[in-house]
Amino acid sequence: AGSGFRPSRVAVVVKTTRYEFEQQRYRYAGLSEEDLKQLLALKGSNYAGLLERHRIHTKNVEHVVDSLRNERIEVRLVKRREYNEETVRWADAIISAGGDGTMLLAASKVFDKFKPLLGVNTDPERSEGHLCLPVRYTHSFPEALQKLYRGEFRWQWRQRIRLYLEGTGINPTPVDLHEQQLSQEQHSRAHINERFQDQRSDISGPHLLPVRALNEVFIGESLSSRYV
Numbered sequence: 001a002g003s004g005f006r007p008s009r010v011a012v013v014v015k016t017t018r019y020e021f022e023q024q025r026y027r028y029a030g031l032s033e034e035d036l037k038q039l040l041a042l043k044g045s046n047y048a049g050l051l052e053r054h055r056i057h058t059k060n061v062e063h064v065v066d067s068l069r070n071e072r073i074e075v076r077l078v079k080r081r082e083y084n085e086e087t088v089r090w091a092d093a094i095i096s097a098g099g100d101g102t103m104l105l106a107a108s109k110v111f112d113k114f115k116p117l118l119g120v121n122t123d124p125e126r127s128e129g130h131l132c133l134p135v136r137y138t139h140s141f142p143e144a145l146q147k148l149y150r151g152e153f154r155w156q157w158r159q160r161i162r163l164y165l166e167g168t169g170i171n172p173t174p175v176d177l178h179e180q181q182l183s184q185e186q187h188s189r190a191h192i193n194e195r196f197q198d199q200r201s202d203i204s205g206p207h208l209l210p211v212r213a214l215n216e217v218f219i220g221e222s223l224s225s226r227y228v
Contacts, residue, residue, distance in 0.1 A: 004151040005116065007092035009074045013083050013106045014061055015098025015122070019054035053123055060122040060138055061097045067141040068095075080105055085210075088115070095120060099127035107160070108211040116155075118144075131214075160212040 016024075022045075026036060037047040061077075068075050078087055080102070088094065088109050093116040096106035103119040110117055121129030124138050137144040147153055 004149045005093075006149050007073060007116075009076070009090060009092050010068055010095055011076045011078060011083075011087045011091035011093075012061070012065060012068075012095045012097050013102060014077060014079055015057070015096075015102040016080055017050070017054040017057050019050040022050070053126060056125075057098075057122045060120070063139065064095065064097055064120055064122075064141050067145060070142070071145060083109060085109055085111075088112075091115070093118065096132075097122050099123065099129055100131050103131040104214055107158075107214050111212065113157075158214055160214055162212060163209045164206040165209060166206050 022036060022040060026039065031039065040047045040050070065075050065077060076087060076090065083105065088111075094106050094110060096102040096117070096119045098119075099121055100119075103117075106119070107117055119129070119132035120141065121127050121132040121135060121138055124135040129135065133144060
């Protein structure tokens, strides 16, 4: 325990649910919701189940955001594709709303070791949430805020991995694999892989990636693999 912490501005980084992912994947094909439902059925996916998990996630995100705003905290809600260094600089604290993957994404762009990062598991029934707050705070986030204010917590410092790339064909701006998959031509006419090819650099010397990885990525992937 230590002194309390009361942020004025918080960025909430929200995961992309599987339902949203499938919607984005096929939206440029002009598919209706019924078309999407049938297409998912052909792939062996349960449309109703995906929609239900999406609604649970959305409800829990709204709970976190409402709890913050009730405390007169300024909130910026950002999707993973909108999350950038400017958002991190703006915020006094970062909250990841998703699972371990969202927590790892949120951490990757935080370079200031004194900027707090909290994880809220927004689908605790289906997600491991190893790096997130205890599950009870998903549904009672105001309690977590009060403990934060009173200093009833311990800071946990985590080591991070800095990566250098060497060779040719390196993207100056790293391409998120989620974005890369969404941009395949057969899924989206508006995003094509050639735009990434044009940005590649011929620099052969060591190139420092503008992200930092948590060592816990290995633990998180190991635990998550149970659900694959």
